[in-house]
Amino acid sequence: MCGISGIYSFDSQKVIDINLLKAMNALIEHRGPDDEGFCLIEKNSHKILPFSGDGSKEDIRQLYPSLNLSARASLGLGFRRLAILDLSMKGHQPMLDPQLNLLIVFNGEIYNYIELRQELIAQGYSFNSESDTEVILKAYDFWGENCVLHFNGIWAFALWDANKSLLFCSRDRFGVKPFYYCRNRDFLYFASEIKQLLLTPVDKSLNLxxxxxxxxxxxxxxxGEETFWQEIKALQPGYNLIVDQHGITLKEYYKLNPASFGKSSLSLPEAIEIYRETFEKAVQLQMRSDVEVGSCLSGGLDSSAIVCTASRLTDRPLQTFSAYFPEYPPLDERKWIAEVVHYSGCISYLTAPQAEDAMAWFNDATWFNDLPLGSGFTAQYAVMKLAQENGIKVLLDGQGSDELTAGYRHSFYRFLADLILQTKFHKALKEALAWLKKYGCIKGLSGLAKALLSIFLSEPQLYNFEFRFLRFEPFNQDFLQQCKKSLSEPILAQISDFSSKSVSKFFSQHPIKLNNTRTLTSDNFSKPTCDKLSNFLYNAVYTTSLPTLLHWEDRMSMSASIESRVPFLDHNLVELAFSLPSEYKIHNAQGKYIHRQAIKPLVPTAIFNRKEKSVFGSPFISLWLRGPMKTSYESLITSSTFRNRGIWNLPLIMDNWQKYLKGNNSQAEMLYNIYALEMWFRRFSQKAVI
Known part of the structure; x- marks a missing residue:
């Protein structure tokens, strides 16, 4: 929806740098081209002073003076607005409630704001606007820090409680919206994007x-909380950050509970019905907007289900946006897109980006992304530009379903391992034979070998195995030694392994209240274990997959001033999916079984019957690097800038490049990664790393 900036002074004698606040806000105009605003908390009087900015609308300029760069303030908040709800000036931010003495900058959407508004009105609150932002202020006043538990939505906000001289910041349950911060001795800086914090005086040493x-x-x-810079941290999903003169406190308010994994007593037909209803309700909630809502459409099951459901909830044809690559048939989805368009009556806009487009966009897209680009960025970037050109500010997208109901092939390996460990040998044999039939002898046996490996290795060990052996090492020994020196814990330490011991520890740290009468802890369970598939999916949500996908989703959409919404990450649907038995998720070697059965009535038969779908992406590694981008790639890896970087294992890179040119794709992803990282260095860090 928007972008935020903030500076807080811990030292009662020191004032914030207002020029810096203004510069931080200017960097995220793309996140909010509709309006700009600032508020300063005066150092001595503690008055809240609102200001307009260079990007403010005319009515805001008439109402508030221009930002006073010479003011003495202990806290400054900046905001860029993408107007989605209550398009009037009443939705302007920073939003102040003078009666409650509360002030907020908020990026995101609270989808159930209408219901919360009615609940708060019943408690005696009155409202000045139709915005969800004001609902957060009243909810905080009524419920305090627990207000976030009442929200269904996506958010990153900073709320100043003048009565308590306290800054309350929060990020949504699964991290759809970003929030970064860094601090030195005297000041805290926070923002929507990392690039804003690169303007601050905090140390910019890289996190090797x-x-x-x-x-x-x-x-x-x-x-986790790490970024590519040592001193810049991400507020993790499901966390609040509370700031006062004594310092910073991090509090986790939400986490999926391993005790509930697979414990549902619902029959399969009951689970299918409830899953469908929960999904449809999520789409309905996320259609709430005062501007037109469109959708991405890849031709796969997930985006098709969103489009077909959303099309029934709007009084105008839903606009959809898709990318295709005619030179690479696995990524040409036009046939399937046409099926959905015909079935739903939506309007389809198509774009076919070429390698030349990818090269032309690479530098700017890297800047928007803050991090090296993934190889599929071209399709996402092109779709967002296309939606922007057609006047769309909000898009629905299908991120999350693979992490909920076992859509990745690696899910099957854990599932088969579980069946064997649970001595369900007949079921295991049936699934193994179905896998072999689906993938053939060579691919099938490789998958079964990975399943056997999953029996003997924990989740962290499996990822460590991948880390060590899947791809060649692109860095030289000097770089690796510097990495190992700076490691305070194993490099994959945040990957969870829910053994009985670890789950018991989780319960002791995260007691769960049932019906507000008793507390659920490890003492209530004799063997609180979590199967390997659930463990894998839990890590996919919090560590190994979804966080990176959501980062790309946010940056590529906001580069085009578009808010992306993800119905599959409605927390009610996520919790339901994790409560269901593994057998509901994988059946006859096919993942997302309950997901498929639930949305079967919602999509065209042809879409439901699709056997395989390529990963949403672009033909970077399959075609472009050895084709139209070959000269560009070779120029990069033979350049003096690349060689003087001081980190690359040059002989090994050249050896694998030559193998790739001869048709060996086994290390193509790493070769692309080298290109993306070097381009990132040139955009964000001109200095050598070591």
């Missing part, structure tokens, strides 16, 4: 283990 980790496993480009 983070760079190393992300190169070896693509899906770990986002990892």
């Amino acid at each position: 283990p983070m760079i190393w980790r992300s190169m070896k496993i693509n899906s770990l480009e986002v990892y």
Whole structure:
């Protein structure tokens, strides 16, 4: 929806740098081209002073003076607005409630704001606007920090409680919206994007283990609170950050509970019906907007289900946006897109980006992304630009379903391992034979070998195995030694392994209240274990997949001033999916079984019957690097800038490049990663790393 900036002074004698606040806000105009605003908390009087900015609308300029760069303030908040709800000036931010003495900057949407508004009105609150932002202020006043537990939505906000001289910040349950912060001795800086914090005086030393980790496993480009800079941290999903003169406190308010995994007593037909109803309700809630809502459409089951459901909930044809690559048939979905368009009556807009477009966009897209680009960025970037050109500000997208109901092939390996460990040998044999029939002898036996490996190795050990052996090492020994010196814990330490011991520890740290009468802890369970499939999916949600996908989703959409909404990550649907038995998720070697059965009535038969779908992406590694981008790639890896970087294992890179040119794709992803990281260095860090 928007972008935020903030500076807080811990030292009662020191004032914030207002020029810096203004510069931080200017960097995220793309997140909010509709309006700009600032508020300063005066140092001595503690008055809240609102200001307009260079990007403010005319009515806001008439109402508030221009930002006073010479003011003395202990807190400054900046905001860029993408107007989605209550398009009037009443939706302007920073939003102040003078009666409650509360002030907020908020990026995101509270989808159930109408219901909460009615609940709060019943409690005696009155409202000045139709915005969800004001609902947060009243909800905080009524419920305090627990207000976030009442929200169904996506958010990153900073709320100043003047009565308590306290800054209350929060990020949504699964991290759809970003929030970054850093601090030195005297000041806290926070923002929607990392690039804003690169303007601050905080140390900009790079986090070498983070760079190393992300190169070896693509899906770990986002990892807990870490970023590519040592001193810049991400507020993790499901966390609040509370700031006062004594310092910073981090509080986890939400986490999926392993005690509930697989414990549902619903029959399969009951689960299918409830899953469908929960999904449809999520789409309905996320259609709430005062501007037109469109949707991405890839031709796969997930986006098709969203489009077909959303089309029934709007009084105008839903606009959909798709990318295709005619030169690479696995990524040409036009046939399937046409099926959905005919079935739902939506309007389809198509774009076919070429390698030349990818090269032309690469530098700017890297800047928007803050991190090295994934190889599929071209399709996502092109779709967002297309939606922007057609006047769309909000898009629905299908991220999350694979993590909920076992859509990745690696899910099957854990599932088969579980069946064997549970001595369900007949079921295991049936699934193994179905797998072999589906993938053939060579691919099938390889998958079964991985399933056997999953029996003997924990989840962290499996990822460590991938880290060490899947891809060649692109860095030289000097770089690796520097990485290992700076590691305070194993490089994959945040990957969870829910053994009985670890789940018991989880319960002791996260007691759960049932019916507000008793507390559920490890003492209530004799063997609180979590099967390997659930463990894998839990890690996919919090560590190994979804965080990175959501980062790309946010940056590519906001680069075009578009808010992306993800119905499959409605927390009610996520919790339901994790409560269901593994057998509901994988059946006859096919993942997302309950997901498929639930949305079967919603989509065209041809879409439901599709056997395989390519991963949403672009033909970077399959075609472009050895084709139209070959000269560009070779120019990069033979350049003096690349060689003087001081980190690359040049002989090994050249050897694998030559193998790739001869048709060997086994290391193509790593070769792309090298290109993306070097381009990132040139955009964000001109200095050598070591």
